[in-house]
Amino acid sequence: MRNVTILGSTGSIGLNTLNVIEKHPDRFCVVALTAYSNVDLLAQQAIKFKVKHAVIGDEALYEDLKAALSGHEISCAAGEEAIVEATRIPADITMAAIVGMAGLPSLMAAIEQGGFIALANKEPLVAAGAQVLEVVERSGATLLPVDSEHNAIFQVFEKDNANAIERLILTASGGPFRDWSFEEMEKATPEQAVAHPNWTMGAKISVDSASMMNKALEVIEAHYLFEMPADKIEVLVHPQSVIHSMVEYNDGSVLSQMGASDMCTPITNILGWPRRIATPGEKLDLSKMSNLSFEQVDNARFPSIQMAYDALNSGQAACVSMNAANEIAVAAFLSHKIAFLDIYKIIREVLDKQETAPLKSLNDVFSYDKVARDIAESLIH
Numbered sequence: 001m002r003n004v005t006i007l008g009s010t011g012s013i014g015l016n017t018l019n020v021i022e023k024h025p026d027r028f029c030v031v032a033l034t035a036y037s038n039v040d041l042l043a044q045q046a047i048k049f050k051v052k053h054a055v056i057g058d059e060a061l062y063e064d065l066k067a068a069l070s071g072h073e074i075s076c077a078a079g080e081e082a083i084v085e086a087t088r089i090p091a092d093i094t095m096a097a098i099v100g101m102a103g104l105p106s107l108m109a110a111i112e113q114g115g116f117i118a119l120a121n122k123e124p125l126v127a128a129g130a131q132v133l134e135v136v137e138r139s140g141a142t143l144l145p146v147d148s149e150h151n152a153i154f155q156v157f158e159k160d161n162a163n164a165i166e167r168l169i170l171t172a173s174g175g176p177f178r179d180w181s182f183e184e185m186e187k188a189t190p191e192q193a194v195a196h197p198n199w200t201m202g203a204k205i206s207v208d209s210a211s212m213m214n215k216a217l218e219v220i221e222a223h224y225l226f227e228m229p230a231d232k233i234e235v236l237v238h239p240q241s242v243i244h245s246m247v248e249y250n251d252g253s254v255l256s257q258m259g260a261s262d263m264c265t266p267i268t269n270i271l272g273w274p275r276r277i278a279t280p281g282e283k284l285d286l287s288k289m290s291n292l293s294f295e296q297v298d299n300a301r302f303p304s305i306q307m308a309y310d311a312l313n314s315g316q317a318a319c320v321s322m323n324a325a326n327e328i329a330v331a332a333f334l335s336h337k338i339a340f341l342d343i344y345k346i347i348r349e350v351l352d353k354q355e356t357a358p359l360k361s362l363n364d365v366f367s368y369d370k371v372a373r374d375i376a377e378s379l380i381h
């Protein structure tokens with residue numbers, strides 16, 4: 001029996017994680033759940049899975065959560081610090097599934113506890129990779145990648161042959177605007193951007209997929225997770241999303257992991273790891289596939305990926321700026337304040353305007369991230 005805590009249980013990854021757990025009541029016990037504002041769903045989940053503790057991020061919702069849980073033996077709390085505190089309840093696996101940099105404090109606190117960390121929340125690693133890995137090293141925690149591409153690489157990554165790896169090849173669906181012209185993308189609405197052809201995901205990552213900023217973040221994520229230099233990480237567009245990523249070795253072998261476009265597969269893989277357990281999700285039926293295709297990224301229409309390489313080559317500060325500017329720009333796009341292509345303009349401007357700085361500590365990262373957000377906000381209002 002593994003005890004599991006889910007940070008961000010009401011989101012897309014959180015829901016899929018609970019689906020997997022529900023299929024294996026003899027293997028998993030949920031100890032704590034956190035959400036930000038969806039108090040009703042959080043309370044339902046907490047009651048259904050008989051958790052010990054539930055936390056709502058928005059302090060104004062504390063009384064609502066308390067009322068919803070009354071009569072049940074579930075303790076509750078509210079606020080950002082309470083989310084961090086929830087990671088201190090002993091758990092064998094913590095699923096980090098909060099969206100954005102908001103997940104960094106609880107991710108760090110979970111890593112400090114040691115144990116298995118199922119990492120879906122990629123933004124903290126993109127911005128604070130050096131600091132995250134330092135704490136992993138110190139605490140002895142094991143970082144397990146949930147992102148489908150990194151999970152695919154994880155499944156075919158031969159640690160003992162790491163120096164025989166020539167390339168990590170991250171596949172990208174190309175998102176909903178893969179074939180769109182600049183003119184069409186200029187007019188793209190949030191509704192069109194979140195309508196991903198292959199995956200059902202939260203709003204922020206869906207927009208990131210449309211701009212291919214998701215793949216940009218994933219290049220940086222792969223750099224930290226697999227300790228690979230930028231020039232050994234490539235991106236290839238694979239519209240069918242069947243091959244989730246590949247590792248090319250120097251003997252010419254290219255190993256890949258395939259599966260349906262269903263996050264239950266990587267989540268199940270990580271929750272069960274190192275054993276293989278059954279997924280409640282979709283299975284791949286290759287007989288129904290007439291074609292698996294691959295193409296280069298069009299860097300003119302999707303400048304995001306080159307931005308990630310430039311940021312990696314420039315240093316951690318640029319990764320922080322890029323991620324922070326993207327978070328602000330995506331939120332502004334989702335609230336109809338800016339056009340889709342403004343996302344790139346805002347990121348570029350923040351990268352240009354913010355002077356680079358050495359980031360020696362987590363506090364340095366938070367301060368630098370805050371300045372990047374302020375610059376991005378100033379470009380919107």
Ligand SMILES: NC(=O)c1ccc[n+]([C@@H]2O[C@H](COP(=O)([O-])OP(=O)(O)OC[C@H]3O[C@@H](n4cnc5c(N)ncnc54)[C@H](OP(=O)(O)O)[C@@H]3O)[C@@H](O)[C@H]2O)c1
Nearest residue numbers: 008010011012013035036037038098102120121122201202
């Ligand atoms: N969705 C996918 O298929 C997928 C695949 C690979 C990687 N990821 C990564 O996984 C992470 C989660 O993605 P998602 O699509 O599941 O996001 P999502 O559906 O938007 O869910 C986000 C979760 O985080 C909570 N949350 C939001 N803001 C918060 C804050 N300020 N403080 C604390 N909690 C907060 C939300 O609570 P409320 O519901 O109460 O707002 C929700 O539980 C992202 O980093 C994403 O890039 C997602």
